[in-house]
Amino acid sequence: MGDLTGAEPPRFITTRDGRRLAVRFRGGHGPALLFLPGYASDMMGGKAVALDAWAERTGHAMIRFDYSGTGESEGAFEEGTLARWRDDALAIVDACEGDLVVVGSSMGGWLMLLVALARPDRVRALVGIAAAPDFSDWGYSQDEKMTILRDGRLEQPSPYGAPMVTTKGFWQSAEALRLLHAPIAFDGPMRLLHGEADADVPPWVSGRIAALVRSADVQTILVKDGDHRLSRPHDLILLERTVESLMESL
Numbered sequence: 001m002g003d004l005t006g007a008e009p010p011r012f013i014t015t016r017d018g019r020r021l022a023v024r025f026r027g028g029h030g031p032a033l034l035f036l037p038g039y040a041s042d043m044m045g046g047k048a049v050a051l052d053a054w055a056e057r058t059g060h061a062m063i064r065f066d067y068s069g070t071g072e073s074e075g076a077f078e079e080g081t082l083a084r085w086r087d088d089a090l091a092i093v094d095a096c097e098g099d100l101v102v103v104g105s106s107m108g109g110w111l112m113l114l115v116a117l118a119r120p121d122r123v124r125a126l127v128g129i130a131a132a133p134d135f136s137d138w139g140y141s142q143d144e145k146m147t148i149l150r151d152g153r154l155e156q157p158s159p160y161g162a163p164m165v166t167t168k169g170f171w172q173s174a175e176a177l178r179l180l181h182a183p184i185a186f187d188g189p190m191r192l193l194h195g196e197a198d199a200d201v202p203p204w205v206s207g208r209i210a211a212l213v214r215s216a217d218v219q220t221i222l223v224k225d226g227d228h229r230l231s232r233p234h235d236l237i238l239l240e241r242t243v244e245s246l247m248e249s250l
Contacts, residue, residue, distance in 0.1 A: 015068075015091040019084075022072035023065040023092060026052060031099035031124050031250060032061035033243065036089055036108030036115070038132075040164065042071030046231040047105055047129060047239060054240045060247065063100075065092050078153070078165060081173035082107075082136075086114045093119050101247065105129040106201060106228070113179055113209075116186045125189040125246055129239065130228050131209060132201045136174035139201075145171070160229075180208050189217040189249060191242050195226020195235075 012020045024043060033055055035048045042048075043064035055062035067085040068075035089111055093100065100123050104112030109131020116123040132139070140148070148154045148171050158164040190213055192206040203222060210218045221242065226235060 019068040020074040026062040028059045028061040031101045034063045034100045034102045036104040036111045038106030042066045050236040081170045083173045099124045101125045103127040106132045128192045130201045134178045134180045184213045192220045195223045198228045200228040
């Protein structure tokens with residue numbers, strides 16, 4: 001994609017193992033925002049689009065993309081694993097130059113930590129929105145885990161649309177990348193937004209991240225009536241203000 005100055009149209013980049021990822025890049029001054037969507041989500045979600053509009057208004061660079069098998073990227077969703085989608089994010093990071101502020105929603109909050117650990121010289125700050133590291137552990141009952149291992153997949157109803165499918169490949173990959181058992185070696189500023197009414201990711205997860213991350217500049221912001229998505233108009237305003245304040249501090 002080149003450096004982080006100058007506008008480029010939406011395009012595809014190809015990963016080292018041949019996956020073609022759809023990416024939309026907004027030129028502007030850095031650090032650039034890199035948005036990491038949640039599980040089965042994509043770069044056209046409400047939070048990603050709202051941040052892109054903020055970037056346009058304020059002249060910041062922003063990068064949005066779709067993991068392989070989601071949105072406009074090539075591939076089959078059920079072939080995706082946490083490690084593959086981490087590598088997709090790293091391919092985007094490596095295709096550009098300059099510092100980054102990574103914003104991760106739900107599963108994207110797990111990936112933002114993995115990206116920061118893999119590219120510490122590139123990631124200046126992190127913003128988690130209901131960040132969900134280790135959900136392969138705390139997010140499934142023992143019976144559900146056994147179903148995944150026995151049948152190779154678990155299909156669950158979802159309030160957000162199509163049924164949620166978890167494959168054995170994804171679950172095993174995620175289990176190998178768990179983070180909440182040891183200190184997290186990130187030293188930059190971190191902001192963690194979490195709804196207290198989140199039915200999918202319990203708020204204690206953000207508290208655990210804050211306790212484990214090495215940085216001293218960590219703030220956890222709880223939204224009393226906030227749900228998992230945090231996509232209501234006032235939630236999006238909070239997100240924009242959080243990002244703007246963080247950018248001003250860098």
